[in-house]
Amino acid sequence: MAEAQNIPAGSTTAGSIAVAAESTVATRMSAPPSFDVADFPVPHGREEEWRFTPLERLRGLHDGTAVATGEGVKVEIEAPEGVTVETVGRDDERLGRAGTPVDRVAAQAYSSFEKASVVTVAKEAVLAEPIRIAVHGEGGVAFGHQVIELGAFAEAVVVIDHTGDAVLAANVDYVLGDGAKLTVVCVQDWDEKAVHVAQHNALVGRDASFKSVVVTFGGDLVRIHPRVAYAAPGGSAELFGLYFTDAGQHQEHRLLVDHNTPHCTSNVAYKGALQGQDAHAVWIGDVLIQAAAEGTDTYELNRNLVLTDGARVDSVPNLEIETGEIAGAGHASATGRFDDEQLFYLMSRGIPEIEARRLVVRGFFAELVQQIGLPDVEERLIAKIEAELEASV
Amino acid sequence: MATLEIHDLHVSVEAENGPREILKGVDLTIKQGETHAVMGPNGSGKSTLAYSLAGHPKYTITGGTVTLDGEDVLEMSVDERARAGVFLAMQYPVEVPGVSVSNFLRTSATAVRGEAPKLRTWVKEVKEAMEKLHMDPAFAERNVNEGFSGGEKKRHEILQLELLKPKIAILDETDSGLDVDALRIVSEGVNRVRETGEVGTLLITHYTRILRYIKPDFVHVFANGRIVESGGAELADQLENEGYDKYVKGGASA
C-alpha cells in the first residue's frame, strides 16, 4: 500500500523524527511516573496522553470513582513444569521492577490491586508448552498486577487471554534475565461492553529477546500501553500488534521503546483493520534513542486498513534520537481505505464480494501473522479475522 | 453461440457539476468467434464502454440494454458478469497488495469455473500459460500487479484471459505501453484464445499497430460516445492514413 494514501477524513497520520537534546516523550506526559495515583491529576482529556481517549467511557478508572467489586475478573494460570506460580500481596518486592506507571489509570491500578500473580520461569528452563493465563471478566470492576519473570537463559511462551465482560485496569511486568527468550501473546477478545486499560512493562536483560504480540478484537474501550526498556546491552525487542476495530469500538495502542542502553534492537509492527460507524483506532509509537544508546537499531511501522466509511484512525509514530551513533532508525505509518478499485478488479474476475474482501484483508495481515512464529496462534488469529469479516456482511 | 448485444446504451459519470453523459447511444453486437475493433480518439468513451460492460460502479447506465445470450447483463453484479463469461482486460490494471498472483488466479479460476481446478493440472496450466507469455515464474509469488511494469501488467491481464476462457473478451488498450516484442507476445496470447473460436473479442485501441497482429473482422470508429462508422478491416487502414479528424468536430481531439 502506498504511504499515507486515502486518509479517511478527520484522521491523523502525523509523524515526526526529532533530534532533541531532551526527550519530549517524557516531558509530554502531564506528570512524572509514579506508583501512587495521588501523584497524577484527574485527566480532563486535553493532555497529550489522553487526548485521543474518550474519558467518559473509562467507567471511572481515570477519576477514582471506579471501585473494585468482588467478582471482577477470574484469573486462571496453567503452567508446565519448571514454572512457579504464586499469588502474593502488595508488599512483595518483586512487583513493579520492570517499570513505573506513567499515567493516572496505571497508577490507579497499582494503588488499588489487592493480590498479584507472580509467574517465575527457573533459570535455563526451556518450556515445551506455553504458560496460559486466562483472565475472564465476570462483569465487575477489577485492578490487577502480574509479573512474569524469566531467569537467565530461560525460554518461554506466554499466552494471555482476556475474555468476558469487565472494567479492568492492570499492570503487567515482564522481567527477562540475561539471554532469556520470552514470547508473550496478549489477546483482548472481550465482550462488547468491556473496558480494559493496561500498561505492560518489559525489562530486557543482556542479550535477551522479548517478543510481544498484542491482539485486540473486542471491548468497548481497550487501551494498551506496552513499554520496553533494556537492563543491559545486546537486548532485542519485537513488538507486534494486530487489531480489528468494529463499529463504536475504541482501541488504542500506545508504545514506548526506550533505548536507554547501547547495542539493543527493536522492531515494532502494528496493523489494524477498521469497519463500521465510529470505529476508532489510535496508535502512538514512541521510540526514544537516548544519548548513551549507541549502536541502536530500530524500526517501527503502523498500517491501517479502513474497510468502511465512518471509521477513524489516529496514527502517530514518534522517533526521538539523541545520539548520532546508531545502526539504523526508521518509521512508517500508513492508513488506506479498502479500495473500491481493488474490489472491482477482484470481482471482475468472478470473485464474490465477501471473498474479495477476505482476500485483501487476509493479505493485509498475512505478513505480520507469519512473524508470530507460533502456528496455533497464527491459525487462531486468521480464523478470528475471518469471523470478524463474516460478521460485517 | 454466445452473443453480446448492446443496444442504445447511454452512460453517465458523476462529474463536479452533476452527471455527465459519456456514452450517447451505443449499438453493437458481438458473436462468439468474431473480433471487433473499436477505435477512437482519446476521451471518446472507449474505456467507459468497457467498464460499463464489466459493471464498474462509477458508471451509471441511464438507458439502453446489454444482453448476453438474452440474459440481462446490466442486472448482474460485477462478479456475476465475469462468471457469465464477460472478461475485461483493463487499460490500467489495479494493484492488490497482500494478494499473490497465484492465490488470485486460483481463486478467480475457482469462481469462474464453478469448482476448484485440480491442483496438479492447475499448476501445470498456469506454468505453461506464463511461459507462453514469457512471464518469469517468480511473478506467481508477487502481489497482484504490485510494482509490475506497464508491459508486465498487460501480460498478466492476457494470462487471465487465457486461464479464464471467457465468452466475451473486452480488451481495453491492451497494446498501450508495450514495445514491439511485448506487443507480439501479447497479441499471440490473444490469438491463441481467438483461435479456439469460442470467444467474441472487443478490441479497443487508439492505434492500428495491434491490428497487424490481431486481424479484426469488423472495425468501428468511436467518437463522442457512440459508434459513428462501421466497416471491415479496410476501415482501419483508412484511419491509419487519415486519422480521426473527420469524425471529430473541428478536429479538436486525437
Ligand SMILES: Nc1ncnc2c1ncn2[C@@H]1O[C@H](COP(=O)(O)OP(=O)(O)OP(=O)(O)O)[C@@H](O)[C@H]1O
Ligand atoms: N468522473 C468524471 N468526471 C467527468 N468526466 C469524466 C469522468 N470520468 C470520465 N470522464 C470523461 O469521460 C470521457 C470518456 O473517458 P474514457 O476514459 O471512456 O475515454 P477513452 O476513449 O477510453 O480515452 P483514452 O483513449 O484516453 O483511454 C473523457 O472525456 C473523460 O474525461
Ligand SMILES: [Mg+2]
Ligand atoms: Mg481508455
